[in-house]
Amino acid sequence: GHSTSFTQTGIVCRITRPATLVLNQETTKVIQRAFQRATYPDIKGEKIMFLLGKVSYGLHNIQISNLSIASSQVDLKKDKSIDIAIQNVSVIFKGTLQYGYHGGWLLRVQQSVDFEIDTSINLQINTRLTCDGGRVQADTSDCYLSFHKLALHLHGEKQPGWLEQLFTDFISFTMKLILKGQVCKEINVLANIMADFVQKKAALFLTDGDIGLDISLTRAPAIKDNYLESHHKGVLTYKNQSSILPDSTYNPSLLGDSRMLYFWFSDKVLSSLAKAAFLDKRLMLTLTGDEFKALLQDKGLDTNQDILREIFQHSSFSDSQVEVRSLTAPQIICQPEGTTVKSSVSVEIRLLHQDRAPTVAFSFEEDIVTVIQASYEDKKLILDLSDFQIHHKSFHSASTLCKQSQESIQEFLKTLTAMVGIPVVISWLEPALTTLLNSKGLDLFDIINPEIITNKGYLVLQMDFGFPQHLLEDFLQTII
Numbered sequence: 001g002h003s004t005s006f007t008q009t010g011i012v013c014r015i016t017r018p019a020t021l022v023l024n025q026e027t028t029k030v031i032q033r034a035f036q037r038a039t040y041p042d043i044k045g046e047k048i049m050f051l052l053g054k055v056s057y058g059l060h061n062i063q064i065s066n067l068s069i070a071s072s073q074v075d076l077k078k079d080k081s082i083d084i085a086i087q088n089v090s091v092i093f094k095g096t097l098q099y100g101y102h103g104g105w106l107l108r109v110q111q112s113v114d115f116e117i118d119t120s121i122n123l124q125i126n127t128r129l130t131c132d133g134g135r136v137q138a139d140t141s142d143c144y145l146s147f148h149k150l151a152l153h154l155h156g157e158k159q160p161g162w163l164e165q166l167f168t169d170f171i172s173f174t175m176k177l178i179l180k181g182q183v184c185k186e187i188n189v190l191a192n193i194m195a196d197f198v199q200k201k202a203a204l205f206l207t208d209g210d211i212g213l214d215i216s217l218t219r220a221p222a223i224k225d226n227y228l229e230s231h232h233k234g235v236l237t238y239k240n241q242s243s244i245l246p247d248s249t250y251n252p253s254l255l256g257d258s259r260m261l262y263f264w265f266s267d268k269v270l271s272s273l274a275k276a277a278f279l280d281k282r283l284m285l286t287l288t289g290d291e292f293k294a295l296l297q298d299k300g301l302d303t304n305q306d307i308l309r310e311i312f313q314h315s316s317f318s319d320s321q322v323e324v325r326s327l328t329a330p331q332i333i334c335q336p337e338g339t340t341v342k343s344s345v346s347v348e349i350r351l352l353h354q355d356r357a358p359t360v361a362f363s364f365e366e367d368i369v370t371v372i373q374a375s376y377e378d379k380k381l382i383l384d385l386s387d388f389q390i391h392h393k394s395f396h397s398a399s400t401l402c403k404q405s406q407e408s409i410q411e412f413l414k415t416l417t418a419m420v421g422i423p424v425v426i427s428w429l430e431p432a433l434t435t436l437l438n439s440k441g442l443d444l445f446d447i448i449n450p451e452i453i454t455n456k457g458y459l460v461l462q463m464d465f466g467f468p469q470h471l472l473e474d475f476l477q478t479i480i
């Protein structure tokens with residue numbers, strides 16, 4: 001049936017509560033960075049003090065000299081925000097305090113002394129995730145600091161009592177305002193750099209050459225009690241042309257919340273990727289005659305049998321080539337049994353000659369349906385064939401195969417396809433896809449017990465993960 005959303009969703013990413021516990025360990029590093037990046041402007045002022053007359057003071061060159069964070073929690077608030085609570089951020093600020101007062105008879109005192117301000121702060125950041133132009137935006141304006149310590153220490157001799165009073169009454173108030181303003185601003189900046197960084201990395205992940213997936217959001221990320229999830233178009237872009245959006249069949253009950261991370265892919269997205277691979281001439285494979293011969297021997301087929309000798313026109317294998325290619329874009333349909341791939345394939349046997357261009361000795365076409373079960377282990381994609389059907393379509397021979405009947409040739413070709421053709425395509429595709437995914441850095445992630453589950457019309461990747469240190473290092477580099 002028609003989905004309720006305005007724009008169709010091709011891909012959904014769900015991040016569950018268990019994942020936020022892993023990420024929590026890293027939020028403290030981001031908060032620490034926010035404190036370090038914040039700038040602390042001078043605090044200047046003057047007050048009329050009892051008996052002292054007009055007093056002027058200024059805190060200059062305020063810098064962080066020490067920063068530690070005790071603990072933090074991340075909590076998901078349904079239909080609202082990701083609440084991050086951080087306890088006991090203890091920060092020591094250093095700087096120079098200049099103060100002076102104009103005594104009664106032109107007595108001017110001007111002092112300059114180094115100070116330390118020792119603080120202990122709790123932070124509460126309630127991050128709302130919004131969608132702005134198809135990208136995740138983090139709104140952390142709901143940002144509170146509470147101080148349970150703010151003490152001034154002056155270097156050198158005992159400080160004058162009135163200064164202590166001035167600090168307690170006034171300067172500390174200004175200090176709190178500045179800290180809240182500056183630190184919360186930096187947190188918002190960092191949050192949005194992070195969201196942007198993930199969006200960019202994700203787009204790179206799902207692009208290869210002219211083939212890409214448009215992963216813009218179709219709505220704001222949804223935050224529920226046990227998970228947050230983002231909905232993406234999943235539209236194919238090929239040579240910068242976007243294709244149309246397939247009808248979406250997603251609903252939240254299709255995914256669980258026991259694993260840390262879920263990716264839901266409509267099989268229309270997978271079909272469009274197959275179509276792009278076909279248009280990009282990637283779905284072809286050429287074997288040398290010797291490789292082909294070795295494969296036949298591997299499967300225990302007699303390489304001297306008449307039919308082969310006639311097909312190869314009695315020339316030796318090493319002077320030949322076998323080319324396998326897809327005639328149309330393969331159609332991908334996900335079922336509970338596995339991923340069904342429907343394709344029409346042509347196999348061409350070419351003879352190479354010293355003095356002239358290769359000639360096609362033999363060719364045949366077949367409609368092949370395969371059912372594949374995919375898994376990902378030891379950072380490798382594994383494709384297992386669980387069922388197949390071969391419909392012979394036609395064959396063409398350059399020379400007449402006098403001793404063979406049509407049926408015996410058809411039977412031979414079916415056996416050849418089943419025992420050699422399909423396995424060689426799969427054993428070519430596995431490392432090719434693994435290399436592609438690892439070239440995007442998938443192998444850098446610490447993915448734990450990933451599962452690839454297919455069901456009616458969609459494919460789900462579900463997994464746990466160890467925090468991707470490399471991702472955080474990468475990110476923290478971008479925010480020197």
Ligand SMILES: CCCCCCCC/C=C\CCCCCCCC(=O)O[C@H]1CC[C@@]2(C)C(=CC[C@H]3[C@@H]4CC[C@H]([C@H](C)CCCC(C)C)[C@@]4(C)CC[C@@H]32)C1
Nearest residue numbers: 015027030125127138140187191194195198445465467468
């Ligand atoms: C079978 C063929 C299928 C087709 C091809 C498939 C290709 C893909 C295959 C597998 C995909 C695996 C990808 C790698 C998984 C790695 C695990 C992994 O590490 O995933 C985590 C990456 C970081 C993140 C995105 C995440 C969780 C939460 C996110 C955070 C929520 C709020 C954060 C905001 C910026 C607000 C910050 C607040 C501030 C700190 C005060 C936000 C969005 C930052 C990013 C994280 C999951």
Ligand SMILES: CCc1cc(Oc2ccnc(N(Cc3cccc(OC(F)(F)C(F)F)c3)C[C@@H](O)C(F)(F)F)n2)ccc1Cl
Nearest residue numbers: 011013015129136198199201202205215221229230232263
């Ligand atoms: C590469 C994973 C992926 C990202 C997609 O697009 C986006 C775009 C923006 N944010 C997200 N989030 C999900 C997510 C989870 C895990 C990793 C990840 O990206 C990455 F970190 F691995 C990067 F390096 F590629 C992205 C985050 C989004 O769900 C949220 F949380 F912001 F709402 N996904 C779409 C499909 C796939 Cl397979």
